[in-house]
Amino acid sequence: MQAMVYDGPYKVKVGQKPDPVIEHPNDAIVRVTRAAICGSDLHLLHGLVSDTRVGCTFGHEFVGVVEEVGPSVRHLRPGDRVAVPFNISCGTCFYCKRGLLANCENTNPNSDLAAGVYGYSHTTGGYEGGQAQYVRVPFADVGPMKIPDDMEDEEVLFLTDILPTGYQGAEMGGIQAGDTVVVFGAGPVGLFAMKSAWLLGAERVIAVDHVPYRLDFARRYAQVETLDFKEEDDIVTTLKELTEGRGPDVTIDAVGMEAEGSKLHSMLGVKLKLEAGSPTALNWAIQATRKGGTVSVVGVYGPPWNLVPIGTAMNKGLTLRMNQCNVKRYMPHLLEHIRKGRIDAKGIITHRFPLGEVARAYELFEKKLDGCIKCVLLPHGHA
Amino acid sequence: MADQTEIPGWGVDGDPRKRPGVPMLLKPRRRPGAHWKEPERQRPPDVPVLKRKERDELTPTFGTALPPRGLSGVLKRVAYELPEHSVRHVLLLLLSDRVDVVESRLREWGRP
Numbered sequence: 001m002q003a004m005v006y007d008g009p010y011k012v013k014v015g016q017k018p019d020p021v022i023e024h025p026n027d028a029i030v031r032v033t034r035a036a037i038c039g040s041d042l043h044l045l046h047g048l049v050s051d052t053r054v055g056c057t058f059g060h061e062f063v064g065v066v067e068e069v070g071p072s073v074r075h076l077r078p079g080d081r082v083a084v085p086f087n088i089s090c091g092t093c094f095y096c097k098r099g100l101l102a103n104c105e106n107t108n109p110n111s112d113l114a115a116g117v118y119g120y121s122h123t124t125g126g127y128e129g130g131q132a133q134y135v136r137v138p139f140a141d142v143g144p145m146k147i148p149d150d151m152e153d154e155e156v157l158f159l160t161d162i163l164p165t166g167y168q169g170a171e172m173g174g175i176q177a178g179d180t181v182v183v184f185g186a187g188p189v190g191l192f193a194m195k196s197a198w199l200l201g202a203e204r205v206i207a208v209d210h211v212p213y214r215l216d217f218a219r220r221y222a223q224v225e226t227l228d229f230k231e232e233d234d235i236v237t238t239l240k241e242l243t244e245g246r247g248p249d250v251t252i253d254a255v256g257m258e259a260e261g262s263k264l265h266s267m268l269g270v271k272l273k274l275e276a277g278s279p280t281a282l283n284w285a286i287q288a289t290r291k292g293g294t295v296s297v298v299g300v301y302g303p304p305w306n307l308v309p310i311g312t313a314m315n316k317g318l319t320l321r322m323n324q325c326n327v328k329r330y331m332p333h334l335l336e337h338i339r340k341g342r343i344d345a346k347g348i349i350t351h352r353f354p355l356g357e358v359a360r361a362y363e364l365f366e367k368k369l370d371g372c373i374k375c376v377l378l379p380h381g382h383a
Numbered sequence: 384m385a386d387q388t389e390i391p392g393w394g395v396d397g398d399p400r401k402r403p404g405v406p407m408l409l410k411p412r413r414r415p416g417a418h419w420k421e422p423e424r425q426r427p428p429d430v431p432v433l434k435r436k437e438r439d440e441l442t443p444t445f446g447t448a449l450p451p452r453g454l455s456g457v458l459k460r461v462a463y464e465l466p467e468h469s470v471r472h473v474l475l476l477l478l479s480d481r482v483d484v485v486e487s488r489l490r491e492w493g494r495p
Contacts, residue, residue, distance in 0.1 A: 024423065047481075
């Protein structure tokens with residue numbers, strides 16, 4: 001089959017790989033019809049995630065059609081259209097029983113940090129990803145959601161990661177009526193966090209980024225106020241000035257480990273790798289949030305450490321909430337929001353490419369060219 | 384500031400009881416679809432699969448892609464013998480990744 005292949009930092013190509021096979025009785029093989037490139041794939045691409053092996057296939061946002069099922073699969077059969085959460089979860093461990101599907105302890109032998117994830121290095125279990133024509137889906141009875149007949153693949157594609165991640169980011173903020181919410185990052189997750197903040201009843205939503213076209217898009221798509229931090233002397237001061245000197249009630253970090261805005265952290269974390277990337281957005285969130293407020297983190301960070309002003313968070317009495325997204329538990333709820341027209345998930349897709357042009361797709365997304373918000377790959381062409 | 388009346392669905396999830404995350408915190412239960420108490424185990428791999436030091440055996444499922452090989456594989460094996468929270472574990476893995484790139488380039492050049 002054809003698949004995206006990681007060829008070392010900053011290099012991807014398309015290659016041929018053997019078709020996946022059933023390896024566990026509850027596996028399914030899915031023929032991928034749409035796969036997206038996620039901002040967190042760029043952390044892999046840039047060599048920031050440990051044990052990312054040359055030759056692996058990325059891709060944890062995908063939908064497709066079940067091709068084959070293992071002998072213990074009861075709820076899926078060949079021909080079913082499915083949206084597959086990026087987390088691989090057993091459904092019965094200590095964490096899964098508590099809804100913490102992103103923390104499943106039965107799917108990742110390599111690390112206790114997170115559950116298995118498709119195409120996200122051996123640190124999350126060494127599973128092949130969905131930027132390929134076919135993919136192996138473990139615990140097929142637990143993760144995949146059947147796509148309703150009245151929904152198109154692209155309408156539900158982002159239920160596999162970025163829409164639930166954005167929603168969980170807003171939900172972890174504990175937003176109350178009247179709250180001002182600041183979202184750092186106007187990329188796909190940030191956009192969905194903004195939309196979600198409105199659904200949760202925010203009074204005011206402000207997006208912070210430095211890419212003008214993305215801020216324009218956020219204003220149109222999510223009806224938010226925007227700030228370009230490169231045009232402000234000090235973004236933290238500006239945010240406090242906009243909120244009666246106190247700071248926003250809730251801040252959401254939808255940026256993660258490659259934030260711009262601090263030469264010190266870009267040098268230490270991104271260039272020299274002396275910390276796990278640049279935590280600038282998180283630091284701004286801690287510094288800007290009002291005393292007693294909440295900082296919610298859905299941007300991805302990794303081990304071993306980052307320079308973060310934890311003393312500021314402690315003394316301000318902040319609540320810090322964070323996790324990878326427990327995707328499956330949000331899928332039915334958000335499906336209804338899509339169906340009722342409250343969230344146009346498909347509306348953030350700006351580019352579509354056949355899998356054979358995966359390198360170009362990555363380049364466009366990574367370098368933010370041609371107004372790119374979200375790239376979708378079509379592993380089997382347009383059929 | 385935005386006019387909330389023009390935002391589709393503004394406030395529909397305002398009640399915390401309607402938020403998907405909250406009820407899940409109340410009562411541990413098996414997830415829908417899971418029809419086992421303990422998941423079956425994946426068949427033993429026919430390629431080397433590494434695991435963190437703290438585990439006695441592999442998890443019930445695991446990936447079998449790209450088994451460790453060459454010098455990078457040796458470094459990974461050493462790294463996974465160190466506790467995951469140890470800085471040396473992470474740094475050795477990152478080093479092994481760089482060695483993996485060099486080894487893969489050498490393999491490419493060595494091909495006819």
